[in-house]
Amino acid sequence: MFVTVREKSIIELVTRMSAKHTVNSLATYLDVSARTIQRDLKSVDKLLEQFGLTMKRNAADALFIDGNNEKIYRLMQKLAASSAPEATPEEKKLRLLVILMEEGAFFKKQVLSNQLGISTTTLTSYLDELGNWLRKFSVTLSRQRGVGVEVAGEEAHKRHALAAYFLIHFYEELIESLYYLQRGKTQDDKVLGYFKPDYLAEANKLVGKHISDEQIRLADSDYTGLVVHLALALQRTESGLLLEAQEPVGEPNGEYHVIKAICEDLHERLGVELTEGDIEFLAVVLKGSKIQASNVLYYDSVLLGKLVKNMIRDVSGQLGVDLTKDFSLYQGLLAHMEPLIFRL
Secondary structure, three states: OOOOHHHHHHHHHHHHOOOOOOHHHHHHHHOOOHHHHHHHHHHHHHHHHOOOOEEEEOOOOOEEEEOOHHHHHHHHHHHHHOOOOOOOHHHHHHHHHHHHHHHOOOEOHHHHHHHHOOOHHHHHHHHHHHHHHHHOOOOEEEEEOOOEEEEEOOHHHHHHHHHHHHHHHOHHHHHHHHHHHHOOOOOOOOEOOOEOHHHHHHHHHHHHHHHHHOOOOEOHHHHHHHHHHHHHHHHHHHOOOOOOOOOOOOOOOHHHHHHHHHHHHHHHHHOOOOOHHHHHHHHHHHHOOEOOOOOOOOOOHHHHHHHHHHHHHHHHHHHOOOOOOOHHHHHHHHHHHHHHHHHO
């Protein structure tokens, strides 16, 4: 049973002092914001459902757990036997990034440190690291004395930054989650504390289908990246975090039509309608991921072929291993150059 320290404390306080605690009194007691308690109560509700219990409020808005004593006793036994997992620093930084990206408004440092269960000194260190990370994507993390912490930047840049953080720091966890979802295993908790499992599962299923139908070649990491970008687009669009309007860059191409078909299927299955801006944005992600055949390159392949051979020769010299006669290596590098140049 997965339960955080704070969720465990909420259940114990409400059980011990039935109909005595409100959201505000819990927030004061646990030294967090009322908004944090409201968010935790959603997770607590799901946990209580497993034991046939529900969290209710009386006329004075005080909380109590509704259910027979035997079920409450079983719940408390489980809680006593469970140990709340301590999140890793990387997981805490991810949670911090998601809070700043999703809620947008200025946050007091004390509120953030309480939500993450860390000291303000540690929070400052995390903010420094995230600020450096976000800067690479033209996103600014600002800290103003007396006002708080805020992330600012274009929505497209924020999505690139958030997707890259998931893919670089939590790639293995994403692959494992996609594997279990693909096998039909359901989960109540959000994947990595952010992705809705059904959104991630449908995005994975439809990318696989359409990529296969169109015979598009993607490296494994790029395939996962496209799934992550799709799931991000669904959740951020649903939350009203929309992409800025962009000038059309030309006639719709093959990538655009593939993404449009995927988005239409997602709308039919999940009820979330992605915008024209989302489709164009995701089409660029797909175009920057495709492995091109070496005989359909759009640039001077003679000059590029010479540069690739020079690179192989230089690396061979540094490694002390002759790779210059490995034609498959040469072909593979050449095939990856078009999407690489496109991304740059």
